[in-house]
Amino acid sequence: QQEQGTGAVIQFHGSGSTVPSPCYWYVLETLMSQIKIPTRMTYRAISSGPGQDDFIGNITHPFSDFGSSDYPLSSEQYNELKNASQEVVH
Numbered sequence: 001q002q003e004q005g006t007g008a009v010i011q012f013h014g015s016g017s018t019v020p021s022p023c024y025w026y027v028l029e030t031l032m033s034q035i036k037i038p039t040r041m042t043y044r045a046i047s048s049g050p051g052q053d054d055f056i057g058n059i060t061h062p063f064s065d066f067g068s069s070d071y072p073l074s075s076e077q078y079n080e081l082k083n084a085s086q087e088v089v090h
Helices: 021-034 048-056 074-081
Strands: 011-016 039-045 064-066
Touching: 011 048, 021 039, 048 064, 048 074
Parallel strands: 011 039, 011 064
Antiparallel strands: none
């Protein structure tokens, strides 16, 4: 979260499945047009597995803020994130 008046742009990025990408692009563009603070939101349609990889990143520093997949994270992936104190909404 950025303080207002700092000139900083809030960044929110996701990646994953190609199927819901038109919906994500529409929602993100709508949000950016209505938010009163400088915000940049993106979604990369790169498929489920790479989207999960982006979300997991190197566990403590994910490459994206949210992911979309045709299948859930494995128990191992979920537990790795949880053990690294990363909040995951599944």
